[in-house]
Amino acid sequence: MNITLAAGGTGGHMTPAQALADELKRRGHGVMLVTDARGAAYPALFEEFPVEQLPAGRMGGGLFGMIRAFFSVLKGRKAARELYRDFTPDVVVGFGGYPAFPALLAARAEGIPTVLHEQNAVLGRVNRLLAGKAKAVATSYKHVARLKDTSKAVHVGNPVRDEVKRLGEMPFPSFDDSAPLNILVTGGSQGATILADVVPEGMALLEPSLRHRLNMVQQCREGDIERVRARYAELDIPAKVTTYIEDMASELAEAHLFIGRAGASTIAELTAAGRPAILVPLPIATDDHQTANARELHEAGGGRSIPQGNFTAQELAAQVEAICSDPEALSNAANRALGLGKPRAAEELADLVLRVGAGDNPLPTDPVARAVPRAKPSGMGVPA
Incomplete structure (x- = not known):
């Protein structure tokens, strides 16, 4: 089959699209990506696949912004319809984001079936607009807010890269009362200044038995990197501070604990790898x-x-000590994270897409499918 993937230009949309593309290619199918300029320039993704850029406006900026966005979407829809006549897809898969909107509207106009993938626990705005006409909505979570028609929902998980998935098959990094404590800190693809402000100060407040064993890897914004690096040097804490982590799988492989944002791809990678x-x-x-x-x-x-609003150096230090002071508690948290992982998400999403492309019933007997049973909470933190 030929499959078109339509994804917005952020890592949260592009990374699962890449994982699906790799799986479909392994099965011998043709794959093309439709995105915007940001997505086309995203580093180290879709280098082996044809990529087409479409104009796509973002809904915002008042009345004139909405008008500009409307005409931009119409232009993108027309371009996508012309594109589909050269590369005729059997199915179009949308990963959310405004750049996916015109490609999915064009599929509807051409009578091409669509599948939507939602990475987050709340259905995104573009997917919300298009879910009614989609053949299926693949979800990363068993329960997804703002999804009105749950009969179309299939819980497949959020695809992650093979190198991350393999971490879940390996033992958790050795940790005892004297081993180094490896902490990985990221703030998403653009970093987060609050992490640069709070994390070094939180590490400074740790009890000496933990602080003297720290090894930090922290991703920062360009404007924060020098002061964060200098602060760790003052504290005599070994730290690798960078603006971009190229090999996230290698850093996750060594990490005992992650500190950072709760983006969909981040959660998927943590649960696939089994990292608290x-x-x-x-x-x-x-x-x-x-x-x-x-x-x-x-x-x-x-x-x-x-x-x-509650993320202070004092709160962070208390939470790190609660998790990491006891090696057994840390290992237990890692196992509970791993229990939520969906390592076969790319394969299950590919199965769903191919069923739709073949004209088969895409929905299993239990549409919102088979989530891993939750472990009982064990006092693991403050309320979300």
Whole structure:
């Protein structure tokens, strides 16, 4: 078959699209990506696949912004219809984001079936607009807010890269009362200044038995990197501080604990790899979806969720000590995170897409399919 993937230009949309593309290619199918300029320029993704850019407006900026966006979407829809006549897809898969909108509207106009994939625990705005006409909505969470027609929902998980998926098959990094404590800190693809402000100060407050064993890897914004690096040097804490982590799988492989935002791809990678986390949801995320994303991991005992307003150096130090002072507690949190993982998400999403492309019934007997049973919480943190 030929399959077109339509994804917005952020890592949260592009990463699962790449994982699906790789799986479909392994099965011998043709894959093309439709995105915007940001998506086409995203580093190290879709290098082996044809990529087409379409104009797509973002709904915002008042009345004139909405008008510009409307005509941009119409232009993108027309371009996509012409594109589909050269590369005729059997199915179009949308991963959300405004750049996916015109490609999915064009599929509807051409009578091409569509599948939507939702990475977050709250259905995104573009997917919300298009879910009614989609053949199926693949979800990353068993329960997804703002999804009106749950009869179309199939719980497949959020695809992650093979190198991350393999971490879940390996033992958790050795940790005891004297081993180094490896902490990985990221703030999403653009970093987060609050992590640069709070994390080094929180590490400074740790009891000496933990602080003297720290190894930090922290991703920062360009404007924060030098002061964060200098602060760790003052504290005599070994730290690798960078603006971009190219090989996230290698850093996750060594990490005992993750501190960062609660983006959908981040949660998927943590649960696939089995790494406990302290999550600080981005408060301005659309529909507060990062708080919803963090809830399942928090309730299962695989991590802690701290609202940004409560994220202080003192609170962070208390949470790190509660998780890491006892090696058994840390290992238990890692196992609970791993229990939520969906390592076969790419394969299950590919199965769903191919059923739709073949004209088969895409929905299993139990449409919102087979989530891993939650472990009982074990006092793992403050309320999300």
